[in-house]
Amino acid sequence: MEGVDHLAFERNKAQFDVDEMKIVWAGSREDFELSDRISRLVASDPVFRKDDRAALGRKELFKNTLRKAAHAWKRVIELRLSGEFSALEPEAYKLRAFVDQPAFTDLHWGMFVPAIQGQGTDEQQQKWLPLAYRMQIIGCYAQTELGHGSNVQGLETTATFDPKTDEFVIHSPTLTSSKWWPGGLGKVSTHAVVYARLIIDGQDYGVHGFIVQLRSLDDHLPLPGITIGDIGMKFGNAAYNTMDNGVLTFDHVRIPRNQMLMRVSQVTREGKYVHSNVPRQLVYGTMVYVRQKIVADASVALSRAVCIATRYSAVRRQFGSHNGGLETQVIDYKTQQSRLFPLLASAYAFRFVGEWLLWLYTDVTERLKAKDFSTLPEAHACTAGLKSLTTTATADGIEECRKLCGGHGYLCSSGLPELFAVYVPACTYEGDNIVLLLQVARHLVKTVSQLSTGNKPVGTTAYMARLEQLLQYHSDVKKAEDWLKPNVVLEAFEARAARMCVACAQNLSKFSNPEEGFQELAADLVEAAVAHCQLIVVSNVYALSLLHKHLGDFISTGCIDPKQGSLANEQLRNLYSQVRPNAVALVDAYNYTDHYLGSILGRYDGNVYPKLYEEAWKDPLNDSIVPDGFKEYIQPLLKQQLRNARL
Numbered sequence: 205m206e207g208v209d210h211l212a213f214e215r216n217k218a219q220f221d222v223d224e225m226k227i228v229w230a231g232s233r234e235d236f237e238l239s240d241r242i243s244r245l246v247a248s249d250p251v252f253r254k255d256d257r258a259a260l261g262r263k264e265l266f267k268n269t270l271r272k273a274a275h276a277w278k279r280v281i282e283l284r285l286s287g288e289f290s291a292l293e294p295e296a297y298k299l300r301a302f303v304d305q306p307a308f309t310d311l312h313w314g315m316f317v318p319a320i321q322g323q324g325t326d327e328q329q330q331k332w333l334p335l336a337y338r339m340q341i342i343g344c345y346a347q348t349e350l351g352h353g354s355n356v357q358g359l360e361t362t363a364t365f366d367p368k369t370d371e372f373v374i375h376s377p378t379l380t381s382s383k384w385w386p387g388g389l390g391k392v393s394t395h396a397v398v399y400a401r402l403i404i405d406g407q408d409y410g411v412h413g414f415i416v417q418l419r420s421l422d423d424h425l426p427l428p429g430i431t432i433g434d435i436g437m438k439f440g441n442a443a444y445n446t447m448d449n450g451v452l453t454f455d456h457v458r459i460p461r462n463q464m465l466m467r468v469s470q471v472t473r474e475g476k477y478v479h480s481n482v483p484r485q486l487v488y489g490t491m492v493y494v495r496q497k498i499v500a501d502a503s504v505a506l507s508r509a510v511c512i513a514t515r516y517s518a519v520r521r522q523f524g525s526h527n528g529g530l531e532t533q534v535i536d537y538k539t540q541q542s543r544l545f546p547l548l549a550s551a552y553a554f555r556f557v558g559e560w561l562l563w564l565y566t567d568v569t570e571r572l573k574a575k576d577f578s579t580l581p582e583a584h585a586c587t588a589g590l591k592s593l594t595t596t597a598t599a600d601g602i603e604e605c606r607k608l609c610g611g612h613g614y615l616c617s618s619g620l621p622e623l624f625a626v627y628v629p630a631c632t633y634e635g636d637n638i639v640l641l642l643q644v645a646r647h648l649v650k651t652v653s654q655l656s657t658g659n660k661p662v663g664t665t666a667y668m669a670r671l672e673q674l675l676q677y678h679s680d681v682k683k684a685e686d687w688l689k690p691n692v693v694l695e696a697f698e699a700r701a702a703r704m705c706v707a708c709a710q711n712l713s714k715f716s717n718p719e720e721g722f723q724e725l726a727a728d729l730v731e732a733a734v735a736h737c738q739l740i741v742v743s744n745v746y747a748l749s750l751l752h753k754h755l756g757d758f759i760s761t762g763c764i765d766p767k768q769g770s771l772a773n774e775q776l777r778n779l780y781s782q783v784r785p786n787a788v789a790l791v792d793a794y795n796y797t798d799h800y801l802g803s804i805l806g807r808y809d810g811n812v813y814p815k816l817y818e819e820a821w822k823d824p825l826n827d828s829i830v831p832d833g834f835k836e837y838i839q840p841l842l843k844q845q846l847r848n849a850r851l
C-alpha cells in the first residue's frame with residue numbers, strides 16, 4: 205500500500221544512530237546536507253527522470269543526455285552550487301549527481317580540466333581554465349589510440365615542431381594511431397588534451413600533452429584536418445551509450461607552440477627541448493588523479509547495489525512457512541548473509557580507504573609543488589593498486605547483488621543491470637586492472653630488493669621493514685573471538701603479503717633476464733600485488749571475509765593453519781549475526797533517494813510487488829494486446845501448422 209513502510213520492522217532493529225552514520229558516510233555534516241539537497245532537487249525535477257531510458261534509441265538517448273547535462277549546469281549556476289571554480293571536485297561531483305549517467309561533462313571536469321591544472325604552466329592555466337570553468341569550451345582527454353591504450357609509450361600520434369612557424373604539427377601517421385575511446389570526443393567536445401609523441405628535428409622525445417581545438421565554436425563543425433566521430437554502441441542498452449566515446453584522426457593539424465602543456469617539459473622558440481629534473485611520469489598525473497577518484501566512485505557504485513540487494517533481501521520471503529505462517533526472509537539465510545554482508549562491509553571499506561587515498565594524493569600533490577618526489581612511487585602504486593582492487597571487487601559485487609535478488613534482479617526495473625553495465629568498464633578504463641597490478645608488483649619487488657641495501661621502506665610498504673619477523677610469523681589465534689583483535693588480523697595480512705612478495709622476488713632472482721622472469725612470473729606477481737593492496741584496505745578497515753576468501757594464501761604461506769582458518773570462519777558467522785539486525789539501517793545510512801537508486805527492488809518503503817506489477821505494464825510491448833509482427837509472421841505459421849495437422 206502507498207505510504208506504508210514495509211521495512212519499518214527492520215529499521216526498528218537498528219542498534220546505532222542512522223542519522224549519525226549518514227554523516228559518517230557523507231564525510232561531514234555539510235557534505236551530507238549538500239548531497240541530500242542535490243539528490244532531492246534532482247529527484248523532484250522531471251528533466252532528470254530515469255525510468256524512460258531503456259526504451260530510447262541511441263540518438264534519443266544521447267540527445268536526452270545533452271538536455272540533462274545542460275539543465276544540470278544551469279541548475280548548478282542558478283542554485284549557486286558552484287563554489288570557487290578552482291575547487292574542481294564540487295563541479296564534477298554536483299554535475300554527476302544531477303546527470304547520474306555517463307556524459308561528456310564527466311571527462312570535461314574529470315580529466316580535461318585536471319590535465320590543464322596538473323600539466324599546464326601558470327600562463328596556460330590562466331588562459332584555458334576560465335574558459336573551461338565557464339564551459340565556454342568543452343574538453344576531453346584524448347590519449348588512447350586504436351592500437352595502444354595500456355602502453356602509453358607506444359602511442360603513435362605525432363606532434364612535430366616547426367621552427368619556421370613556431371607551431372606543432374599534429375598528425376595521425378597510421379590507422380592504429382587514430383585516437384579511440386576518449387569520452388565526450390565523438391560529438392560534443394570542442395577541445396582535447398591530446399597525447400602525442402613530441403618530435404623535434406627528427407628526434408622523438410616521447411609522449412607529451414597538447415591542447416588542440418577540434419571543432420569550430422561557431423558552427424561546431426570539425427576544423428580542417430580533423431576527422432571525428434563516435435565509435436559506436438557499447439556494452440548494455442542505455443548504460444554507457446549516453447556517452448559519445450569518439451574516434452579522431454589528424455591530418456597535419458597546426459597548433460601554436462604554447463599549446464603544448466609545459467609544466468613538466470618545455471620547447472623553446474628555438475626548438476630546444478628543456479626537461480626540468482622532474483620524473484617524466486608526471487605527464488601521467490591526470491591518470492593518477494582519476495584513479496584515486498575511481499576508488500571513491502567504487503564505494504558509491506557498490507553501495508547502490510548493496511542497498512538494493514539488502515532491502516530486497518529483507519522484503520523477499522521464500523520457503524520456511526510453518527502452519528501457514530510467514531515464509532522466511534531470504535536475508536535470514538546464512539548463505540544470503542555470507543554473500544551480501546561482505547559486500548556491505550566492502551562498500552564502507554572502500555568509502556574509508558577512498559578518503560585515505562584522497563589524503564595521500566593531496567599530500568603528494570603538495571610535495572610535488574615543492575619538487576619533493578619522494579612519495580611519487582607510493583602514490584602511483586597505491587592509486588594503481590586500489591583502483592584495480594576496488595573496481596574488480598565492485599564489478600563482481602554488483603553482479604553478485606543481481607544474483608542475490610533472484611529473477612527480479614534481472615529486470616531493468618531492479619536498477620542492477622544498468623548499474624552493472626555502466627560500472628564494469630571501470631576495470632579497464634584509467635588503466636587495465638592487471639596492467640596496474642603489475643605496476644604495483646614492480647614497486648613491491650623493487651622495495652624487497654632494496655631492503656638489503658638498508659633502504660627503509662615507508663608508507664604502505666613499511667611492514668616490509670619487519671620482514672624477518674613476518675617470515676617467522678605464525679598466528680597465535682586460539683579461539684574465534686581472537687580474530688576480533690585488529691592487530692591479530694593485521695599481522696596475518698602483513699605476513700601473507702610479505703611472504704608472497706618475497707617468494708616472487710626469490711623466484712625472479714633465478715632468472716638471468718629480470719624482464720623475462722617478470723613476464724614468466726606475472727600471474728604470481730599479480731597475486732602478491734593483490735595481497736598487498738588488500739592489506740592497505742584492511743589496515744584502513746575490514747578483513748575477515750577477505751581472509752576467508754583467500755584462506756588458501758594464508759595457509760599455503762604458513763601464516764595460519766586450517767584450524768585457525770575455521771575459527772576465522774566461525775567468527776565471521778558470529779559477525780553476520782551481529783550485522784543482521786542492522787543491515788537495513790546500514791544501507792539507509794547511504795541516504796540514497798529512490799530516484800537515485802532507480803530500483804523497484806531497492807525502494808525505501810519496500811513496497812516491491814505492487815510496484816513491480818505496475819511497472820511491467822508501462823513497457824512499450826504492452827501498448828497493444830496483439831504484438832506487432834504477430835499477424836505477419838506468427839498467425840500464418842499457426843494457420844499453416846493447423847492445416848498440416850488436419851491433413
Ligand SMILES: CCCCCCCC(=O)SCCNC(=O)CCNC(=O)[C@H](O)C(C)(C)COP(=O)(O)OP(=O)(O)OC[C@H]1O[C@@H](n2cnc3c(N)ncnc32)[C@H](O)[C@@H]1OP(=O)(O)O
Pocket residue numbers: 310314345347348353354355356357387485486488489491492494580581584632633634635636639643646647650
Ligand atoms: C568517471 C571516470 C571516467 C574515466 C574515463 C576513463 C578515462 C581513461 O581511460 S584515460 C586513459 C587511461 N589510460 C591508462 O591508464 C593507461 C595505463 N598505462 C599507463 O599508465 C602506463 O603505460 C604504465 C604505467 C602502465 C607504464 O608506463 P611506462 O611509461 O611504460 O612506465 P614503466 O616503464 O612501466 O615504469 C617506469 C617507471 O615509471 C613509474 N611510473 C609509471 N607510471 C607512473 C605514474 N603514473 N606515476 C609515477 N610513476 C610512474 C614506474 O613505477 C617505474 O618506476 P621505476 O623506474 O622506479 O620502476
Ligand SMILES: Cc1cc2nc3c(=O)[nH]c(=O)nc-3n(C[C@H](O)[C@H](O)[C@H](O)COP(=O)(O)OP(=O)(O)OC[C@H]3O[C@@H](n4cnc5c(N)ncnc54)[C@H](O)[C@@H]3O)c2cc1C
Pocket residue numbers: 311345346347348351352353354355384385386387444449629632633634635636637638639642726
Ligand atoms: C568506457 C571507456 C571509456 C574510456 N575513456 C577514455 C578516455 O576518456 N580517454 C582515453 O584516453 N581513453 C579512454 N578509454 C580507453 C582506456 O583507457 C583503455 O581501454 C585502457 O587503458 C585499457 O587499454 P587497452 O584498451 O589498450 O587494453 P589492452 O592493454 O589492450 O588490454 C588487453 C589485454 O591485454 C592485457 N595486457 C596488456 N598489457 C599487458 C602486460 N604488459 N602484461 C600483461 N597483460 C597485459 C590486459 O590485461 C588485457 O587483458 C576508455 C575505455 C573505456 C572502455
